Structures are given as structure tokens and as C-alpha cells.
Amino acid sequence: MLRRTFPRASAALKGLPLDGTTINSNVKSAKYAVRGNVLERSMELQRRMAAGEKLPFDKIVPCNIGNPHACMQLPLSFHREVLSLCISPSLASDHPNAFKRDVVERAKSYTSGLGGGVGAYTNSQGIPAVREEIAAFIAERDGHPARADRIYLTNGASEGVRILLTCLLRSGGKHDGLLTPIPQYPLYSASLALLGGTLVPYHLNEKANWGVEMANLRESLKTARGNGVEVRGIAVINPGNPTGNILAEEQIKDIIQMGVDEKMVVLADEVYQANIWKKGASFSSFKKVACDMGYSGEDGDERLQLVSFHSTSKGYFGECGLRGGYMEVHGIGAEVRAELYKLSSLSLCSNTVGQLAAGLMINPPKKGDPSFETFEQERDGILSSLKRRSIMVHKALNELEGITCNEADGALYAFPRIRLSKKASNTAEGKGVPADEYYCLQMLDESGIVLVPGSGFGQEEGTLHFRTTFLPAEETMHDTLKRFAKAHKKFMDEHRD
Amino acid sequence: MLRRTFPRASAALKGLPLDGTTINSNVKSAKYAVRGNVLERSMELQRRMAAGEKLPFDKIVPCNIGNPHACMQLPLSFHREVLSLCISPSLASDHPNAFKRDVVERAKSYTSGLGGGVGAYTNSQGIPAVREEIAAFIAERDGHPARADRIYLTNGASEGVRILLTCLLRSGGKHDGLLTPIPQYPLYSASLALLGGTLVPYHLNEKANWGVEMANLRESLKTARGNGVEVRGIAVINPGNPTGNILAEEQIKDIIQMGVDEKMVVLADEVYQANIWKKGASFSSFKKVACDMGYSGEDGDERLQLVSFHSTSKGYFGECGLRGGYMEVHGIGAEVRAELYKLSSLSLCSNTVGQLAAGLMINPPKKGDPSFETFEQERDGILSSLKRRSIMVHKALNELEGITCNEADGALYAFPRIRLSKKASNTAEGKGVPADEYYCLQMLDESGIVLVPGSGFGQEEGTLHFRTTFLPAEETMHDTLKRFAKAHKKFMDEHRD
Structure with a gap:
């Protein structure tokens, strides 16, 4: 408790203990x-539609979030079946023919390592067996060793970012x-x-495909x-969100060297590593490039401090x-690893x-396993459809008046630039909202498609963008894009200078 | 970005970007x-035993954590089966006789409300249908209305406490x-x-059963x-952790009135509300007492600001x-509810x-449902065994030299006071650890039983305690307590003044 006297803050005397004036600013x-x-x-x-109101569309299409x-998109059969068995292990013995052999075996291997099953707290850093699985995945992906005791399982990647930034x-x-x-x-700006x-901004170059x-x-x-400002670290999102750019190994090398030279922790957000669309492109992790450069990361070699994030x-x-x-x-x-452990605890x-799901994600059935064929079909079906949808969306966007959009080499989004009229900007200003938000709100009201204004991600001054996923189901995509084009045309027509 | 210049902190110049000297203090x-x-x-x-080393015991007994x-303790069948079906909905159609009717119905009602199943992000505040279930549970428990839009689903109660304190x-x-x-x-001291x-401490009175x-x-x-210090709120844990006390309605009333009069938010940690052991005692929620007192909590009545927490x-x-x-x-x-939503988002x-588990917890099968009898047996079996174990543990502790322990009226712990010799205190001091931690470490090495030193929870100066759960399986409890008594006697004998 503090000893020196301090006047009671006037806000608390005037306001409530917790209201808009007394909340943590x-x-x-x-x-x-x-x-x-x-x-x-x-x-x-959505609520108004449910209450029977007629709107210009019959459903909301959530393109705001991945x-x-x-x-x-359907879940992977093997992965879900294993999780079901982990939750209710007796299903396997009660229905001996209901599950493939590898499903039963994987579930058994998980639950036997869990002690109290999925209902018990685990090690705060995560289930050791899953961390071993992840280390093996990383080692195989990168061609460099990885250690289970350097891995922390988290509720999504967001929690990892929160803990590290804390x-x-x-x-x-x-x-x-x-x-x-x-x-x-x-997530980065909000956490900061x-x-x-x-937030110390560095602008990606839209003209160079967001490099x-x-x-x-x-x-x-x-x-x-x-x-x-004491610049403590550098965040890199690769493949990029919202931009879809993929970093070349040379670029990663330069960033790593800068982290070393300038004594900054490198935060590599690599949650889209399995979403690579560009022909001939492949994903290189920061960890791989760091090891290639000789930054082993072993205790005693802390020249490069790197934390990478992944998500299910x-x-x-x-x-x-x-x-x-x-x-x-x-x-x-x-010492810092122990602090990370404490924060997790x-x-x-x-x-x-979620922990088991992370293990399943990076250790799917292998060729020869009973579940492999189904898994392969499901995986390839999802990836090839996503690729087709990415192309459809980018093509459709680039055909619209006032819109230009770089191809997404990876990730799940398009981040087109829009050029709006003075009239549109003035109307937005009159309503007290940024012009890109005004555009997104109008598009929503007309088409039911939910976009995110570029201002939510940051954009070069004088430019306007929005982010859209290309996730709507393939069979509905043609119709969604038609609705999009129609609403966009209406907006442009109504806001001509 | 800040505009004024500021010298670079020397720590960062000397240390690494992230080490023990540069980490957030x-x-x-x-x-x-x-x-x-x-x-x-x-x-x-545990690792040494796994590697074959002989220790004075053959297993670790984790009494450190609830x-x-x-x-x-076995999971509840109905609850787990519903979760399995939510994860793999096709199990129900593929195996039509494998699940009871109410299991299938509940799973269907959850998944139909989820849109994308358990694999999709939900509303950041939580699945609306589950929040409705919880509101109905609270209304029935308290005899006062509850609203789904005032409920926030969280990863355990800990996340709720973190968000609120933030x-x-x-x-x-x-x-x-x-x-x-x-x-x-x-959790409270660490979050603060x-x-x-x-942390503004208020001492519970051990002599008055931790009231x-x-x-x-x-x-x-x-x-x-x-x-x-600007005292912004008061935290109350009821039933108490680690103390096991249950607050009477009169006490709750007084605390609520103090919250109102002194403009403090009341944080009611009520995660042990279903663990009531004292004969004739019952759980009263802060919300119920608040409503009884006329603090409706509706918009416009913010005289009392109360947040209560529950956990699966x-x-x-x-x-x-x-x-x-x-x-x-x-x-x-x-305005604050919107900020809480944003933090969740x-x-x-x-x-x-976990969200569905929260719904299942407070809405178990009802009399007449196909799963009710099994559920009732499982629930009553667990509760009656816990009660017996609580009595066993408290009786055994109070028989030991230097130990006195209040009965636990509720919750899952005993928090006995120990009186250690000067020799024990001096030995601990020589090793640079608090005396209660020294005792717990010695007990661990001798018996394999994991306790938590009282200093981890706070205790009146000049007193020493430890916390133990009474969770070890009933059939092993007799043996565990014997081992405990033996190790304790050895400690006392070896540390006589």
C-alpha cells in the first residue's frame, strides 16, 4: 500500500465507481x-429480419472476420472424431465399429497422457504430449530442432500475443x-x-504488393x-493480414538482422502459414530463417529474440x-520463460x-493411416476451393469502378483500395464517421455483406480501403459478388460529384 | 506516438530486449x-520418479489445486455426451440407439443455434442461447429477474476477473x-x-470461523x-477460498450497503456456490440479496455496482x-457494458x-428426463463423498500436533493454522524461504503430498497456515491422511527446540 497521501481523484467523487468517466482510459x-x-x-x-422486417436482402453475409x-466450411472428420472420443472415452468401447483404428488410438494416446481427461487443468504451459507433437512438426517443417519446453499452448493466438506484450x-x-x-x-493496436x-507504424507498400x-x-x-519511444519489438504478420502478402526469405532475413542489431524482439504472427495461394510460393517461418542464419536460440544465444504464433x-x-x-x-x-509460465498459470x-485441437492440426493422419484418404480429400477440397474463391473475389473487385486490389498471395482476405467521391466523403463527414466506414455501412444496408473499414487496420493517409474475407461458400459466391457489385454501383451512382 | 524527447532507458541499453532486467516489472x-x-x-x-529414482512415496498427491x-472424480455422463455430439453431430444419426433422447435433443438445440457449430467464433459475449439458459438459472436461484445481455461467458472465472479488473x-x-x-x-493479488x-487487505477472523x-x-x-489509495471495489469470495466460510445474508447485506455508501464495485466470486457442506446452511448470492434490498441494477439504478463470477x-x-x-x-x-464487450472481443x-459446458452445468437434466436418474446419482455421489472427505480431512488435521483447523462450511479446501518451532523457523530462514513454504516442501519430500503455503494467500502476521484440498479419491483418503500424519510427525520431531 502506498504511504504518501494523495487526494481522491475527483472523477470518482463525481461519477460512479465504474462508468464512462471512471473506467481505465x-x-x-x-x-x-x-x-x-x-x-x-x-x-x-439480423434482429430486425428475425422480427419479420423486409430488407433489401434475405441474409447477412459475414465477410468481416476469418x-x-x-x-x-465443414470440420475435418478425423480431428472432430478424436475430440469426441477424448470427451467421452466410453464411446469407443461401447461402439467398437463406429470409429477408425487411428481415431481410437489417437484419442487413447491423448487421454492416457492427460491423467484426469479433458476435465482436469493441465500444465499451465500446455499438455506435454501436445507440445512434443508441435515441436516435432516445427522441426520437420523447418529442418531445425525445436523443443517442447519452448512452446506455450494458448487460447487462440490472441492470448499468446497478449501474454508476450504484457x-x-x-x-x-x-x-x-x-x-x-x-x-x-x-489485435496489435488494441493490445498496445x-x-x-x-504503436510505431511502418507502412507496407501497396504498389509493391504490400511488401x-x-x-x-x-x-x-x-x-x-x-x-x-523505446522500441521494444517488431511485429510481422506473414502471410499478411489484411494484406495477403508473403515475405520472401531475403526479407525475413533482413527483419531478423534488424531485430538483432537494434535489440528488438521479433513477433512473428504466422497463423496463415497453411494458406498459401500464389503459384510457386511457399511459407518460410521466421524460426527457420533464424536457424539458417545461425541464431540457434539455445540458452546462451539470445542475440535474436523471436516469438512466433500459430492458431487452430x-x-x-x-x-x-x-x-x-x-x-x-x-x-x-x-528467467523470462518462467515469467511467461507464471502469466499462463x-x-x-x-x-x-483447444490444446488437443492444436496437436491434431499439426499432426493429421499420415499416408497409410486408415483416416488418411478422407483427411486428404477434405483438406484438398477446402484449400482448392479457397484458392478458387480468392481468385473470384479479386477478379470481381478489380472490375468495379474505383476499386483496385492486389492479389492475395496468402491468408484469407482481400484488402482493396477504394476511391470515393467528394460527395461521399462529405456525407460521411456530416455523419461523423470515417468515409470508409460510411461506405461499409451503406454496403451492408444494401447488400447484407459485412465488411471492415480500412481505418480499422490503418492505411496511408489519403487512401481508403476495406477488408473482406473470401470465405462465403463457393456455391453462394457468384450470387454474393453480384449483390456486392450491384450495391457498389448504387453507392457510386448516388455519390457522384 | 509521443512527441517529446525522452532518454532511452539504460536497462534496455545494457540488457537484452527481453530479459529479467527489461521485462515489465x-x-x-x-x-x-x-x-x-x-x-x-x-x-x-515426478520426473525423478519417472526416471526410476526411489522416493519415500510411490505417487504425488496434488492437494495444491481444486x-x-x-x-x-468422474465427469457427468449427460454433460459429456452432449458435448461429444456437439463436436461430432453425425454420431447421433450414425448410431441412433447410442444416446438418450434428451442428450440428442440438447445437442441439437445447441448446435442449431450455433450456425457454424463449435468451430465458429460466437458472439464475443457468448452464445445467446447459453446466456438465456444462465439467466433463467439465476432467476430461479434468486427469485429475481436476470437478463442474458448482462451475462458474459468467459474462459473460466479467472478471465472474467481479469477483464473486470482491467x-x-x-x-x-x-x-x-x-x-x-x-x-x-x-488470482486477486496477482491481477492487482x-x-x-x-491490494487493500481486510482480514477475515480466524477465531470466528473466518467471518x-x-x-x-x-x-x-x-x-x-x-x-x-482510491479504493475502487471490494472483492468477496463466498463460499471462501481458501477459508471455506459461508457468508450469512446479513453479512452480504452489510457489504452491499458499504459498496453503495462508499461507491465501490462489489466483486462477488461465487464459484463454490454448489459446494455447501454445513448442515442447514445454504448459498445466497450477492445478486439475490441486492435485489431483496431494492437495488434493481436496471439501467438508471446504478447505486449498487455488482459483478458476480461463476465457473464450470x-x-x-x-x-x-x-x-x-x-x-x-x-x-x-x-457504456461500461460496451467496453466489457470490446475487451471480450x-x-x-x-x-x-467451455461455453456449452457452462450452459449444461446450470441446466442439468430435470426430473422426468431420460438422463435424470443417472445424473442425480452421479451428482449426489460426488457431493456426499466430498462432504465425507471434508470431515475426514478436518478431523485428521485437528488431531495433529501444532495444527488447528476451522471446519469448511463450503468450498473444497482446509486452511489449517500450524504452529512451528523456533528451530523450524530458523532453518527456513537459513534457506531463504518462508517457514510455511519450508514446511510444505518438507512435507512434499516426505509424503508426496502437494500443499500450498499460507503465505501464498496472505495470513495475519505471526501466523502460519497451509491450504490443502480434500479432493483425493475417497478410497485413497485414509492412506493419504496416514502418510500426511507420519510426515508431519517426522517434521515436528526433527524440528523440536
Whole structure:
């Protein structure tokens, strides 16, 4: 308890203990557009439709968020069956012919390692057997060793980012900052606001397919330092969200070297690593490139400090609701690892079903396993359909007046630039909303399609964008794009200067 | 970004970007004893046993944490079957005779409301149908209305506490405080440390069965205010953890009135509401008493601001690993509710299986349902066994030299006081650990039983305690207590002055 006397804050005397004037101001300043005003409006429209109101469309199409199962993507059979058996192990003995051999075996191997089954708290860092599975996956993916004790299982990737940033950003002052791409996934900006940190923007180059430019990055760092910001780390999203760019190994190398030289932790958000669409492109992890460069990350080699994040929510798995994910730390010493463990232990452990889902995601059936053929069909079906849908969406967008859109080399989104008329901008200003949000709200009201304004991700001043997923079911995509085009044309016609 | 210049902190120049000197100091100062040194040591012993080393015992008995399934408590059949069907809905159609009618119906009603099944993100506040179920449960329990839009589903109760405290404690200064019982569940002390808030202790009276004393509470508040702390809320754990006390309605009334008069948010941690052991005692929720007193909590009546927490982890359900829970807000206005929603949305949503588990917990089969009899047997079997075990443990502890222990009226723990010799205290001091931790470590090495030192919860100066669950399986309890008594005697004999 503090000893020095301090006058009671006047806000608390005037206001309620918890109201808009007395709430932690960092909470108020955090913004999360993916679930912001446009989504709120869509929920209202949904309620009005349910109450019988006639609207210009018959359903809401949620393109605001990468939520594949909500767009009719089916779960993988093997993965779900194993989870069912982990939850009710007696199903396998009661119905001996109901499950394939490898399903039963995997469920048994998980539950036998769990002690109290899925109903018990696990090690706060995550189930050891699952962390071993993940380490084996990483080692095979990268061709470099990985260790289970460097892996932390989390409720989705978001929790990992929260825990890591909580350690990195020192409280009490806005002087700790994070280099963050613009546009970015707003988890970063919101977490920074919440933790009282400073977002240090580095702009991706839209003209160069949203590539990272080192000169740009260095300039941002220099400016921030000049302004007194202690730049503690650099966040990279690869493949990019919302931009869909894929970093080449050379670029990754440059970023890693900058992290080493400038003493910054590198945060590699790699949740879209299984969503690669560009012909001939492949995913290289930051961890792989770091090891190639000789940064072993072993205790004693903390020259490069790297944390990478993965999630069960994306890829071809799309298990958003299960909230599975992990982070791997590299070059982070034992003392900080213990603090990460302690922070995880404060919420006891991440949910067990999500933990097992993370294991299943990176260790699917292998050739020769009874479930392999079905798995392969399901996986390839999802990936090839996503690729086709990506092409359809980008093609359709680029055909519209005032819209240009880079191809998505990876991830699940298109992030087109829109050029709006003065009339549209003025109308938006009159309504007190940013022009891109106004556009998205109008598009929603007309078509039922939920987009996210570019301002939620950040965009170069003077430009406007929006993000859309390309997740609507393939059989509905043609119709969705027609509705989109019609609503867009109406908007443009109604707002001509 | 800040504009004023500011010298780079020297720590970052000397240390690594993320090491013990540059990590957020609030993280370092947070302690969470339930998963602290004693547990670490038990994990080491477990590894050594697995490697073949002979120890004075043949298994580790985890009494450090309320983790019933890890102690062989079986899950409830109905609840788990419904969850299995929600994860793999085709099981019901593929095996039409495998599941009882009410299991199939419940699973169908959940999945039909989910849209994308358990694999899709839900509303960030939680699945509407589950929130409706919870509101109906609360209304029936309390005899007062409850509203689904005041309920937030969370990953266990811990996440709810984190979100609420994040809103309540204003950052940038240690002047915001929370009245916290001593002893307390260390989630509160750790969260306060993490958020830079001040723990304002109020001592429960061990001699009066760990009751809350209003004079004590008022004195603590006055002292804290005198020291310049803005006391923003009061946390109450009822039934108590680690103390097992149950608050009478009169006491709850007094605390509520104090919250109103002193403009403090009341945080009611009610996760043990289904664990009531004292004959004739019953659980009264803060919400019920508040409504009885006329604090409706409706918009416009924010005189009392109350947030209550519940979890799937305790009661007779014990589903810790699923990480289900909720908080209900009362007298919290729309602006703050929107901020709570935004904070929830930053992690998208809590895990869907845990959300459904919360619904199942408070809406089990009813008389006449096909699954009712089995459910009733399972529930009553668990509760009556827990009650017997509570009595066994308390009786055994009170028979030991130097130990006195209040009965647990509720919850899952005994929190005995131990009186140690000077020799024991001096030995501990020589080893640089608190005396209660030394005792727990010695007990672990001798018996394999994992306890938590009282210092992890807070205790009156000059007193020593430890917390133990009474969760070990009933058939092993006799043996566990014998081992405990033997190890305790050895400790006492070896440390006589």
C-alpha cells in the first residue's frame, strides 16, 4: 500500500465507481474494428429480419472476420472424431465399429497422457504430449530442432500475443513501443492501447504488393526513437493480414538482422502459414530463417529474440471456436520463460479441447493411416476451393469502378483500395464517421455483406480501403459478388460529384 | 506516438530486449502460489520418479489445486455426451440407439443455434442461447429477474476477473486499489500486481470461523484512503477460498450497503456456490440479496455496482480443463457494458466447448428426463463423498500436533493454522524461504503430498497456515491422511527446540 497521501481523484467523487468517466482510459482508447460498428449494425439488421422486417436482402453475409465454419466450411472428420472420443472415452468401447483404428488410438494416446481427461487443468504451459507433437512438426517443417519446453499452448493466438506484450511493454508511461505494420491486424493496436504502449507504424507498400521495405522500417524506428519511444519489438504478420502478402526469405532475413542489431524482439504472427495461394510460393517461418542464419536460440544465444504464433483458427482447419493456439519462443532466456509460465498459470491453463485441437492440426493422419484418404480429400477440397474463391473475389473487385486490389498471395482476405467521391466523403463527414466506414455501412444496408473499414487496420493517409474475407461458400459466391457489385454501383451512382 | 524527447532507458541499453532486467516489472512482482515453488518441486520429483529414482512415496498427491478430475472424480455422463455430439453431430444419426433422447435433443438445440457449430467464433459475449439458459438459472436461484445481455461467458472465472479488473483499475499509478480478503485466492493479488493496482487487505477472523467483520473492513478502507489509495471495489469470495466460510445474508447485506455508501464495485466470486457442506446452511448470492434490498441494477439504478463470477471448474461438475465460466453484471451501465464487450472481443470469444459446458452445468437434466436418474446419482455421489472427505480431512488435521483447523462450511479446501518451532523457523530462514513454504516442501519430500503455503494467500502476521484440498479419491483418503500424519510427525520431531 502506498504511504504518501494523495487526494481522491475527483472523477470518482463525481461519477460512479465504474462508468464512462471512471473506467481505465486505456480500455476506452483500444479499438477493435473487426467487431466494431459495422458488425454491431449487422447484428441489429439480423434482429430486425428475425422480427419479420423486409430488407433489401434475405441474409447477412459475414465477410468481416476469418470465421470459416460460420461460412459453411465443414470440420475435418478425423480431428472432430478424436475430440469426441477424448470427451467421452466410453464411446469407443461401447461402439467398437463406429470409429477408425487411428481415431481410437489417437484419442487413447491423448487421454492416457492427460491423467484426469479433458476435465482436469493441465500444465499451465500446455499438455506435454501436445507440445512434443508441435515441436516435432516445427522441426520437420523447418529442418531445425525445436523443443517442447519452448512452446506455450494458448487460447487462440490472441492470448499468446497478449501474454508476450504484457511482458514486453513496461507499464507506467507511454515510452515502450512496438513496430507494427500498417495496415495491421487490430489485435496489435488494441493490445498496445490497452497496455499503454506506443504503436510505431511502418507502412507496407501497396504498389509493391504490400511488401515490407527495410528503408521504411529503419526510418520509422529512427523517427520513433527521436520522439523518445523505446522500441521494444517488431511485429510481422506473414502471410499478411489484411494484406495477403508473403515475405520472401531475403526479407525475413533482413527483419531478423534488424531485430538483432537494434535489440528488438521479433513477433512473428504466422497463423496463415497453411494458406498459401500464389503459384510457386511457399511459407518460410521466421524460426527457420533464424536457424539458417545461425541464431540457434539455445540458452546462451539470445542475440535474436523471436516469438512466433500459430492458431487452430485458420489454415484449412478453421477451428476458431475451439480457441487453440501456441507460441514458440526462441532466444528467450530461462528467467523470462518462467515469467511467461507464471502469466499462463494465472489463468490456470488454456482450454484442453483447444490444446488437443492444436496437436491434431499439426499432426493429421499420415499416408497409410486408415483416416488418411478422407483427411486428404477434405483438406484438398477446402484449400482448392479457397484458392478458387480468392481468385473470384479479386477478379470481381478489380472490375468495379474505383476499386483496385492486389492479389492475395496468402491468408484469407482481400484488402482493396477504394476511391470515393467528394460527395461521399462529405456525407460521411456530416455523419461523423470515417468515409470508409460510411461506405461499409451503406454496403451492408444494401447488400447484407459485412465488411471492415480500412481505418480499422490503418492505411496511408489519403487512401481508403476495406477488408473482406473470401470465405462465403463457393456455391453462394457468384450470387454474393453480384449483390456486392450491384450495391457498389448504387453507392457510386448516388455519390457522384 | 509521443512527441517529446525522452532518454532511452539504460536497462534496455545494457540488457537484452527481453530479459529479467527489461521485462515489465509488474509481471515480475505478480505471485501465484497455487502454481508456485512447491508445485515446481513436485514436478521435479515426478520426473525423478519417472526416471526410476526411489522416493519415500510411490505417487504425488496434488492437494495444491481444486482440480477434481485429476483426483479421479468422474465427469457427468449427460454433460459429456452432449458435448461429444456437439463436436461430432453425425454420431447421433450414425448410431441412433447410442444416446438418450434428451442428450440428442440438447445437442441439437445447441448446435442449431450455433450456425457454424463449435468451430465458429460466437458472439464475443457468448452464445445467446447459453446466456438465456444462465439467466433463467439465476432467476430461479434468486427469485429475481436476470437478463442474458448482462451475462458474459468467459474462459473460466479467472478471465472474467481479469477483464473486470482491467476496466476498474486505471493505469499509470498505484493509486487505485481493491479491498481484498486476507487470506484470499491469489488470482486477486496477482491481477492487482499485474495491473499496477494496490491490494487493500481486510482480514477475515480466524477465531470466528473466518467471518467478515465490518468494523475491520471499514478500518481497512479508512487506512487505505488515508494513504492516498482510491479504493475502487471490494472483492468477496463466498463460499471462501481458501477459508471455506459461508457468508450469512446479513453479512452480504452489510457489504452491499458499504459498496453503495462508499461507491465501490462489489466483486462477488461465487464459484463454490454448489459446494455447501454445513448442515442447514445454504448459498445466497450477492445478486439475490441486492435485489431483496431494492437495488434493481436496471439501467438508471446504478447505486449498487455488482459483478458476480461463476465457473464450470468447481461444484460437483469439476470441469476445470474445459475453461467455462461467466460473469453477471448488475448496475453497470451501457457504456461500461460496451467496453466489457470490446475487451471480450479482443480475444474474439471464449472457447465454445467451455461455453456449452457452462450452459449444461446450470441446466442439468430435470426430473422426468431420460438422463435424470443417472445424473442425480452421479451428482449426489460426488457431493456426499466430498462432504465425507471434508470431515475426514478436518478431523485428521485437528488431531495433529501444532495444527488447528476451522471446519469448511463450503468450498473444497482446509486452511489449517500450524504452529512451528523456533528451530523450524530458523532453518527456513537459513534457506531463504518462508517457514510455511519450508514446511510444505518438507512435507512434499516426505509424503508426496502437494500443499500450498499460507503465505501464498496472505495470513495475519505471526501466523502460519497451509491450504490443502480434500479432493483425493475417497478410497485413497485414509492412506493419504496416514502418510500426511507420519510426515508431519517426522517434521515436528526433527524440528523440536
